[in-house]
Amino acid sequence: xxxxxxxxxxxxxxxxxxxxxxxxxxxxxxxxxxxxxxxxxxxxxxxxxxxxxxxxxxxxxxxxxxxxxxxxxxxxxxxxxxxxxxxxxxxxxxxxxxxxxxxxxxxxxxxxxxxxxxxxxxxxxxxxxxxxxxxxxxxxxxxxxxxxxxxxxxxxxxxxxxxxxxxxxxxxxxxxxxxxxxxxxxxxxxxxxxxxxxxxxxxxxxxxxxxxxxxxxxxxxxxxxxxxxxxxxxxxxxxxxxxxxxxxxxxxxxxxxxxxxxxxxxxxxxxxxxxxxxxxxxxxxxxxxxxxxxxxxxxxxxxxxxxxxxxxxxxxxxxxxxxxxxxxxxxxxxxxxxxxxxxxxxxxxxxxxxxxxxxxxxxxxxxxxxxxxxxxxxxxxxxxxxxxxxxxxxxxxxxxxxxxxxxxxxxxxxxxxxxxxxxxxxxxxxxxxxxxxxxxxxxxxxxxxxxxxxxxxxxxxxxxxxxxxxxxxxxxxxxxxxxxxxxxxxxxxxxxxxxxxxxxxxxxxxxxxxxxxxxxxxxxxxxxxxxxxxxx
Amino acid sequence: xxxxxxxxxxxxxxxxxxxxxxxxxxxxxxxxxxxxxxxxxxxxxxxxxxxxxxxxxxxxxxxxxxxxxxxxxxxxxxxxxxxxxxxxxxxxxxxxxxxxxxxxxxxxxxxxxxxxxxxxxxxxxxxxxxxxxxxxxxxxxxxxxxxxxxxxxxxxxxxxxxxxxxxxxxxxxxxxxxxxxxxxxxxxxxxxxxxxxxxxxxxxxxxxxxxxxxxxxxxxxxxxxxxxxxxxxxxxxxxxxxxxxxxxxxxxxxxxxxxxxxxxxxxxxxxxxxxxxxxxxxxxxxxxxxxxxxxxxxxxxxxxxxxxxxxxxxxxxxxxxxxx
Numbered sequence: 001x002x003x004x005x006x007x008x009x010x011x012x013x014x015x016x017x018x019x020x021x022x023x024x025x026x027x028x029x030x031x032x033x034x035x036x037x038x039x040x041x042x043x044x045x046x047x048x049x050x051x052x053x054x055x056x057x058x059x060x061x062x063x064x065x066x067x068x069x070x071x072x073x074x075x076x077x078x079x080x081x082x083x084x085x086x087x088x089x090x091x092x093x094x095x096x097x098x099x100x101x102x103x104x105x106x107x108x109x110x111x112x113x114x115x116x117x118x119x120x121x122x123x124x125x126x127x128x129x130x131x132x133x134x135x136x137x138x139x140x141x142x143x144x145x146x147x148x149x150x151x152x153x154x155x156x157x158x159x160x161x162x163x164x165x166x167x168x169x170x171x172x173x174x175x176x177x178x179x180x181x182x183x184x185x186x187x188x189x190x191x192x193x194x195x196x197x198x199x200x201x202x203x204x205x206x207x208x209x210x211x212x213x214x215x216x217x218x219x220x221x222x223x224x225x226x227x228x229x230x231x232x233x234x235x236x237x238x239x240x241x242x243x244x245x246x247x248x249x250x251x252x253x254x255x256x257x258x259x260x261x262x263x264x265x266x267x268x269x270x271x272x273x274x275x276x277x278x279x280x281x282x283x284x285x286x287x288x289x290x291x292x293x294x295x296x297x298x299x300x301x302x303x304x305x306x307x308x309x310x311x312x313x314x315x316x317x318x319x320x321x322x323x324x325x326x327x328x329x330x331x332x333x334x335x336x337x338x339x340x341x342x343x344x345x346x347x348x349x350x351x352x353x354x355x356x357x358x359x360x361x362x363x364x365x366x367x368x369x370x371x372x373x374x375x376x377x378x379x380x381x382x383x384x385x386x387x388x389x390x391x392x393x394x395x396x397x398x399x400x401x402x403x404x405x406x407x408x409x410x411x412x413x414x415x416x417x418x419x420x421x422x423x424x425x426x427x428x429x430x431x432x433x434x435x436x437x438x439x440x441x442x443x444x445x446x447x448x449x450x451x452x453x454x455x456x457x458x459x460x461x462x463x464x465x466x467x468x469x470x471x472x473x474x475x476x477x478x479x480x481x482x483x484x485x486x487x488x489x490x491x492x493x494x495x496x497x498x499x500x501x502x503x504x505x506x507x508x509x510x511x512x513x514x515x516x517x518x519x520x521x522x523x524x525x526x527x528x529x530x531x532x533x534x535x536x
Numbered sequence: 537x538x539x540x541x542x543x544x545x546x547x548x549x550x551x552x553x554x555x556x557x558x559x560x561x562x563x564x565x566x567x568x569x570x571x572x573x574x575x576x577x578x579x580x581x582x583x584x585x586x587x588x589x590x591x592x593x594x595x596x597x598x599x600x601x602x603x604x605x606x607x608x609x610x611x612x613x614x615x616x617x618x619x620x621x622x623x624x625x626x627x628x629x630x631x632x633x634x635x636x637x638x639x640x641x642x643x644x645x646x647x648x649x650x651x652x653x654x655x656x657x658x659x660x661x662x663x664x665x666x667x668x669x670x671x672x673x674x675x676x677x678x679x680x681x682x683x684x685x686x687x688x689x690x691x692x693x694x695x696x697x698x699x700x701x702x703x704x705x706x707x708x709x710x711x712x713x714x715x716x717x718x719x720x721x722x723x724x725x726x727x728x729x730x731x732x733x734x735x736x737x738x739x740x741x742x743x744x745x746x747x748x749x750x751x752x753x754x755x756x757x758x759x760x761x762x763x764x765x766x767x768x769x770x771x772x773x774x775x776x777x778x779x780x781x782x783x784x785x786x787x788x789x790x791x792x793x794x795x796x797x798x799x800x801x802x803x804x805x806x807x808x809x810x811x812x813x814x815x816x817x818x819x820x821x822x823x824x825x826x827x828x829x830x831x832x833x834x835x836x837x838x839x840x841x842x843x844x845x846x847x848x849x850x851x852x853x854x855x856x857x858x859x860x
Contacts (some may be wrong), residue, residue, distance in 0.1 A: 040707065044810075046621040054621060129592050129623075131575050136583055181623040202632050203810020204706060229704055229808040231686055239701045241696045408568025408823065411576050447576075447583060535714055 031510065031526040035209075036223035036534035038233040040247035042223035044203060046226045048189040050168035050260055051122055051130050051180065061206055061226060064522070065106075066191035067167030069097050069116065069362045070152075074521065076327060082111065082192065083150075092157035093469045097506035103215045105171050106196040108247050113150040117142060118172035120152075128180055135164040157468050159475065168193075194523040203228060210523075219285045220510075220526035223232045223534070224250035239267070242533075245505035251313040254501045257410055267503050268406070270513055273326060278382065278426040279492040280373070280389060281452045286421055290369065294370045295490040296337065301396045302389055303339035311384045315501060319494035321483045322427070322435060326515055328472070329433035331480040338458040355397055362397040370399035371421035376410045382424045389424075398412060416447045424495075433479045436463045439486070454491040464531045507531040548840045555836045556829065560603050562753070563820075563828055569595055570619035570823045593619055602726060606829060615833075616826040620819075626830040629815065635704065637799045637811040640731060647735040648742050655739070656746020657781075660754065661773060679740035687733045687806045689842065694729065704808035724801050730807045734800070736777070745788065749781040756780075783854055790846025794838040797831075 045058035050066055053059055069083040080086070083097040103111040108462040122128055125138045138161070141153040155162055171190050175183055189197050194216070195208040208224040227244055229235040231402070236253055238244045240263070249258065258269060280302070282289040289295060304318035320337070321332040353369045362369040373389070375382045386402040393400045405414065414420040427438070437443050440463050442453040459482060466478040486492075502518060506510060510525045511518050527533075571589040590596050594605065609616050615626035655675065659668035695703035702708065708722050753759065754777055762772045799813030812831065819827040 036709070047623075052621050052623075058621075126588060127592075129589055129621075131585060131589070133585060186622055189626075203814070225709060227705065227808070228810070230805040230814065231808070234691065234704050234806055234808060237688070237691050237696055241699060241703055243703055243705075256638035395850075408566065408572060408821075411572065416576075433593075445583065447586065534709070536710070 001119060006118050008130070030528070031220050031524075032529040032532070033218070033220050033526075034222050034521055034529065034535075035247060035507070035527040035532040036225060037221050037505075037508065037525075038244040039224065040229050040238065040244040041226045042228075042230055042232065042235070045206060045226075047186040048197070049170065049180065049183065049186045050089070050096070051119075051128060051132070051170060052186065055355075057226070057228075059158070061208070062168055062189070062191075063193075063519075064195040064208060064224065065189050065193045065197055066170075066308070067193045068166040068168055069099070069458070070162060070166050072163075072166070072431055072516060072520075074512070074516045076515050078166075081166070082116075083165070088162070088470070093154045095152050095161060096115060096145070097150045098154075099150060100215055101148055104213055105173075105192055106190045106211060107171075107174070109171070109173050111192055112147040112326050113144040114147070115169050116150045117144050117173045118176060119170045122170060122175070123181075124181060127511045135160065135167075158472060159467050159469055160434050161217075163432055174222075195224055198223075213386060214523070215524070219430040219523035221508075221522075227302070230378075238331075239503065242266075242505075246506065247503060249501040249503055251311075251315045251499075251501065254315060255313045255502075258399075258503065266506055268506055268508075268511070269501070269503045270511075270518055271315055271499045271501050272513055272517060273317070274326060274498050275324055275431070276426055276428045277322065277324075277497045278385065278424065279319070280495060281423050281425060281492045283418060283420055283451075283527075284453045285418055285420060286371070286476060288369065289422075291351050292489065293347045293351040294353070295349070295493075297344040297391065297396065298398070299337035299490050299493040300340045300347065301392050301398070302337075303392060304495055305339070307385055307388055310388055311381050312496060312498055316496045316498040319489060319497045321494060322429070322486065322492075323433060323479070323483065324410070324429050325497065327431070328476060330481045333480075336445075337493070341392075341396050342396055348396065348398075352414045360397065361399040368399060368446035369397065370401075372401040373413050373422045373424055374403045374410065374420045375424040376407045377404050378407065379426075381428070381498070386424050396467075414452050418444075418446070418451055418453060433475065434463075434467045435482075436467055439463060439482075452491050454489070456485060456489065459485055507533065538554055541844075544844055544847075547614070548837075548844075550838055551840065552833070556607065556833060559832045559836075560606070560825075560829060561599075563823075563825060564599055566823070568823050570825065571595065572823070596674045604828070610833065613801070615830040618819075618827045620822050620827070626826050629827060630812070630830055630834065633810055633812050633815050634797060636762045636809060637813070638796050640727070640734060640799070640811065641796045643727065643731045644734040644738065644790075645796075647731060648738045651735070652739050652743035653746055653782075653785075655743040657750055657778065659743070660747045660750030663751065668747075675740040677742050678736040678738075680850070681737070683733050683737050683800075684806050685801070686736070686800045690729055690733070691806075699787075701729050704806070706809060722794075730803070730809060734803055742788070746781065746785070750777060753777045753781045783850070786853055787846045788843045790849060792796070793842030793845065794835050797834060797838060 008480070038054075039271055041057050041060070043055060043057040045053070045061050047053050047058055048062060048065065050059075053062055068083050069081060070078050070086070071081040079495050082099055082103060084100050086095055086097045088095050093466070097116070099111070105111055120136055120139070120142050123133050124128060136159050138154055138156075139152050140155045143151050145151050168191065169438045170186075174185060174190055187200055187528050192215075194214045196209055196211045198207040198209050200206045205228060206226040210219040211220050212218045227238070229238060229244070232250060235244065235247050236257070239247055241416070254269060254271065258267070280298075282295055282298075284290060308314060308316045308318055317325070321330060321334060348362055348369070352364045354364070355362045357363065375386055383402075383404055390400045390402055410448065412473045415423065437449045439454055439459055440451060441450070441460050443450040444453050444455070462478050462482045466475055466482070469475050469478065500517065504518070507527045508525050509528065512521065514520065544711050569590070570593060571586065575586045587596070594602060606616065610766065616631075617623050618626050618629055652675070655671045662668055691703045694701040702725060706723065706726050711722060713717060714722060717723075759772060759777055762776045797812055799811035801813040801817040803809075804814040816828070816831050817826075819831065827851040
């Protein structure tokens with residue numbers, strides 16, 4: 001009897017699988033409203049006021065509840081959001097935004113330029129504990145021309161000025177005259193976005209639902225539930241038992257654990273380059289790294305493909321520049337450092353590092369070529385990368401120790417004071433190529449981001465010009481040159497760009513991977529009426 | 537007795553202040569500050585901004601001033617506001633997580649007692665029998681097995697393969713639409729795996745403790761007397777021996793009072809339960825000083841009260857202590 005039932009179940013699922021593979025039939029082709037998507041989130045959001053939020057869980061939710069004046073479209077080109085259109089003055093110092101007139105806040109109040117003005121003032125208010133004021137402090141004057149026209153002036157042209165207005169706009173009528181840190185909106189937000197807030201069960205979940213008066217049309221998916229599941233393995237078990245519909249996978253989960261017919265029947269996996277890279281940075285204050293030949297040798301000694309295969313299980317690609325390979329600032333024509341241990345040995349010898357005492361470690365003036373790579377605890381990929389790199393370095397006669405340190409101590413004791421030899425870390429890549437804070441020689445004070453102490457007059461000049469230039473072709477030339485110099489100097493050995501590996505339940509349609517990822521058209525995703533799982 | 541009680545209560549005040557002083561110093565010894573989360577490795581945060589943020593949190597003051605301010609607020613029963621970005625009152629953050637942690641801990645201690653006391657008694661009475669050996673292996677297996685590993689195995693088996701238990705969380709997605717009875721069973725359904733896991737590891741300690749207490753009592757002269765009187769073995773064990781063997785359990789229960797509000801981080805993380813363990817861990821990772829101090833103070837008070845209760849309870853239960 002039991003066998004019969006199992007067989008029967010198998011037949012049902014087998015049939016439905018066939019149905020699923022036949023597209024464009026019946027209601028399966030027509031966007032329908034309804035259903036709930038359950039999103040897995042490792043962290044709990046801290047605050048649902050964009051001005052205060054700095055963590056990714058908060059930003060994900062804020063991105064659905066709030067909207068900004070402009071945004072990136074699927075091809076990463078800036079397009080209007082709350083702003084219908086905008087004009088940039090001939091001297092590139094004034095931007096005039098024309099706002100949409102059909103926008104209301106989730107509580108029904110109309111959205112006007114006063115809200116934009118209020119948000120700007122909120123960011124630059126010294127009483128506001130935000131780490132994001134810098135972008136608006138460059139504004140010399142902001143004005144509300146009329147209820148639907150907003151104008152900002154800059155002292156000097158700023159290339160990132162336009163996109164800086166993509167930050168979520170806050171409602172003036174609910175926040176004015178209040179202490180922002182005590183506002184109830186931090187836990188009960190009111191925005192202008194496609195989804196409005198329903199409830200937040202602390203430590204459990206945040207529930208949103210579609211906003212019927214969203215200015216680009218009500219989203220198809222009725223409810224969004226962010227389930228807070230702090231453990232990656234638990235989240236994966238929840239996924240397999242339909243407890244969640246969306247999560248980001250680890251490479252191991254992506255390649256091995258989801259390679260079953262049952263999983264493929266219920267889920268779609270995606271992979272595309274993440275906006276991030278991992279690097280090995282050399283502290284250029286240390287004499288041993290001041291010799292460019294040593295940095296070149298170390299770069300030649302690392303097999304980047306081996307790292308991609310071993311650490312990312314092939315889900316990523318070797319990196320050689322601080323920009324994402326499929327975006328416009330990326331320059332493919334820079335000096336490359338393919339895996340070449342012989343070249344590495346030759347360069348080290350040329351630099352005077354010879355194994356004179358035959359202990360397997362090169363030395364010069366009695367000093368061995370030995371150093372320590374530090375990285376932070378909690379990131380397995382970086383630790384494994386360190387172990388592989390360590391072995392490759394030993395093969396060319398460089399003795400390397402690997403030290404893994406808890407995050408706060410890692411920054412306070414090692415990175416910020418510049419008290420390290422080399423470090424494995426990663427940067428997330430912003431869409432604008434301005435990387436002044438990471439490479440400019442003025443940003444080498446303790447706690448600033450040029451902690452490898454890279455100083456190059458031409459780079460300084462390029463960075464300053466790059467952020468003041470509006471013309472994209474001109475900027476492209478500037479950042480192409482920047483990448484040439486960085487490749488030649490190798491202050492970092494760029495290691496790899498990992499892939500983002502999201503997985504989404506198969507009943508969700510309308511997902512179109514693009515350079516921006518998959519979430520850019522989340523409000524257009526839909527579930528065919530016959531496949532909807534949650535009716536309320 | 538009253539004099540003794542009031543003396544003990546008076547003693548708790550300086551002890552508490554001492555505990556908070558040491559805790560405060562120790563957590564400030566750890567490198568890093570609450571503002572780091574927002575500013576470190578953030579290309580948008582300038583040095584001036586960092587200073588301004590520090591000043592807003594009062595971190596630019598000397599440590600003794602910060603401690604004084606904190607103690608002053610505490611005297612008015614104000615735990616202050618969390619330094620995490622939500623800036624909520626520490627009291628609210630703790631009280632919203634306290635009920636679930638206490639519930640799970642009470643259920644789990646109840647389960648531990650219900651299982652380990654009989655195991656302890658039986659294995660003492662039938663010392664070195666197959667039952668004794670078998671339960672010894674069983675409870676030590678629970679003690680030695682990493683709870684996160686067992687939890688994942690059970691979740692995979694009961695949740696994914698059989699689909700009879702929910703994997704994590706406290707409630708189903710449609711909880712709001714259920715009737716009260718359904719809600720109760722839904723919550724219960726979600727609690728079975730976590731309570732089992734948290735109790736399993738605690739069986740060993742309690743049952744071994746019970747066993748050795750029992751063995752010790754059985755060897756006493758008055759048990760010999762009871763047997764010599766010709767009382768049935770059942771009466772000897774359950775009336776005469778058990779009562780005395782249970783005495784030290786009072787102490788253990790008293791000492792486990794502070795444990796009621798403490799949760800295990802690993803356990804709560806695995807089951808996605810918003811409890812005190814995760815709250816404290818996240819607080820430490822973020823260097824959220826007011827939150828850490830708040831939890832430590834509550835823990836310290838409960839420890840002191842638990843000790844007091846254990847002493848008083850012991851005195852009430854055992855005339856030898858009361859009179860001696």
